[in-house]
Amino acid sequence: MYTLGEFIIDNKKYFSHSIESLLRLFSAIKLAAKAIHKEVNKAGLTKNIGSSGKTNIQGEKQQKLDFFAHNIFINSFRNRDVVCGIASEESKNFIILNKKECTSDNKYIVLIDPLDGSSNIDVNVPIGTIFSVYKYKKKYNNYHLTINDFLQKGYKQILAGYIIYGSSTILVYTTGNGVHGFTLDPSIGTFYLSHPNIVFPNENKIYSINDGNYVKFSNGIKKYIKYCHKEKKNGMPYTARYIGSLVGDFHRNMIKGGIYIYPNTSLYPMGKLRLLYECNPIAFITEQAGGKAIDGHKRILEIKPIDLHQRTPFICGPKNMVSKLEEFI
Structure with a gap:
């Protein structure tokens, strides 16, 4: 079986930057x-479960593991000397990782x-990490980071992904x-290729939306939900599946075939979802898996960010399902 490192090296010709x-x-x-x-796997046995009693920049209650995960990633990237700056959903401002900033x-x-x-x-429901990577482009002889270095359009991403912590990681x-997907073998701490060349399946029957917000939706979204409830040619309506965790819902839909809607x-x-931390990376993955990602009117990856914590409506999934929803919008 391929390890993640072996897979990257064997496919280096498909990556135009430094392997x-x-x-x-x-x-x-x-x-x-x-x-x-x-x-996460021992959360119920430690003091890292539950609310920290604080709120993050989003105005949301910060869980103890939010703070733990934020610090773990900051320290991991700092120690590799390859990332000059990080923006995190848990931090108001971007973070410079070293005094020299971007020097190569x-x-x-x-x-x-x-x-x-x-x-x-x-409640032991799958959760995840979402990451997005851009190339830093130096400005003449100026290597100092500015907010504009982080406000790049999604199509400029060179790497995007997520980690889902569920029945397996x-x-x-x-x-x-x-x-491509890699499953962690926790006994030896190695990620092995388990899901090569993932694409949305041709058979798409799932829709994921919080129906509890129905009365707050636009008429177009309401009409699409009613369409999903109707009996189709195969005699069955679409199936509603909604976890409330973007990574969990999206991963299932990409594997099983379904549309994710957060209008x-x-x-x-x-x-409500964040453009830079959630929607751009998931949209990049969606398109690479043969799908489509929009805000209801335009391509997510074409949106010009104006704020680190900018929010956007988000719809992603197989092209045929997203295009059908667009008809109702």
Whole structure:
């Protein structure tokens, strides 16, 4: 079986940047993922479960494991000397990892949701990490990071992925040449290729949306939900599946075939999910798996960010399902 490192090396011709730096990026990601895997799997036995009593920049209750995961990733990337700056969903401002900042051509910008769905920790529901990587482009002789280095359009990502901590821990990523998944063997701490060349299946029957917000949806979304309830040619309506963890819902839908919908509502007119930390990386993966990702009107990867914590409506899944929803919108 391929290990993650072996797979990257054997497919180096498909990555236009430094393979050494890519391996160092993944070395940091793997180390942090294994530390979080270990902590998540014993969460009920430690003091790291439950709320920290604080709120993050999003105004959401911060779980103890949110803080743990945030720090683990910051330290892992800092020790690999390949990332010059990180923006995290748990931090108001971007973080410079070393005093020299970006001093070589192999430096990268990372945006990360350290622990997606963390409110589900207490009830043992799958949670995850979402990450997005951009190449830092130096400005003449100026190597100092600015906010604009982080506000790049999603199509400029060179690497995106997520780690899902569930019945097994799986790392899924794309560098723009397909989507591949690697499952952690915890007995030896190695990620092995388990899901090569993931694409949305042709048979798509799942829709994922929080129906509890139905009265707050636009008419187009309401009509689509009614369409999903109707009997189809095969005699069955679509099946509703919703966990409330983006990574968990998306991973299932990409493997089983389904659409994920988190539209704007009267309560969240600009949407609720974060463009940089959640939607851009998942949209990149979606497109590489043969799907489509939109905000309801335009391609997610074409949106120009104006704020680190910008929110957006988010719809992603197989092209045929997303296009059908667009008809109702």
